[in-house]
Amino acid sequence: MRRISRLGWTAYAIAVGVIALDQAVKFWILYGFNLPARLTTPVIGPFSLTMVWNKGVSFGLFRADQDLGRWLLSLFSLVVAAALAWWARRTERGLMSLALGLIIGGAVGNAIDRIRFGAVVDFLDFSRLMFPWVFNVADSAISVGVALLLVDSLMSERKPTS
Template sequence: MAKPHITRWGWTAYAIAIAVIVIDQAVKHWILNVFDLPLRGSVPVAGPFHLTMVWNQGVSFGLLQAGHDLARWALAGFSLAVAFFLAGWARKTERPLLATALGLVIGGALGNLIDRVRFAAVADFLDFSRLYFPWVFNIADAGITVGVILLLADSLFGDSSRK
């Protein structure tokens, strides 16, 4: 039986996903256990940037709040399914922008999945609400958001040979 082929850009996507997970979880560990943000609530950092502890039971940026345990596990299962689907797609990718996008989304989905399994909610703490950005978010959310933007950019501009 032939071994499944993973492209060079597929490996890049996986490396980016691992980096996002490691950075996300390391920062969350520091926020929760070293800096002890849950006891502090909200701390000004610089200008409009604050660290504010929010436990998010919904999806990214607090959308679709899921206070019931069944919803928690449904969201966890959905995150895992998305990550597996995108990992399969990444395995075959031949474009650097697409690999970067997929790696960011996979890493973000798995980073938040880890929180959902460990804490029954996602730890959010990056607060720019003083800039009229109403959501408190985390590194994984940022990875998902930037990854989706890059996916859109890749779909519009990624393969100039199609045009």
């Protein structure tokens, strides 16, 4: 078995950081700020904090209202995170390491919510900017990670075929 690359460890560290930040912010939203009791709180300009219990995947897609769906989504998130962690162990490009760490951390952060609460805690609301979804730190990490993964794939050198 090949050793984990330095950038693989970097991806794991980023994932742990995303999970910690995501769960800390959600803890504050639920218990410190008590957003569930407030429902919506304007913050600044078009930004509000709005409490949403998301039973689907990112941005409320593919709702899982039944308990089986909740566990299947949790399992799927963890399997994807494990597959990406396996891929990350051999990465040799910094942008890919960052992207994989963000996606792994976001997937695990949301899986933790699904397991603990039966739904994902969403609260970042920019609907006044015509962005209709309420999301969280983990969703943001996944979205940015996927975008960076696409950029990395476009930037990586391709060996010409002979």
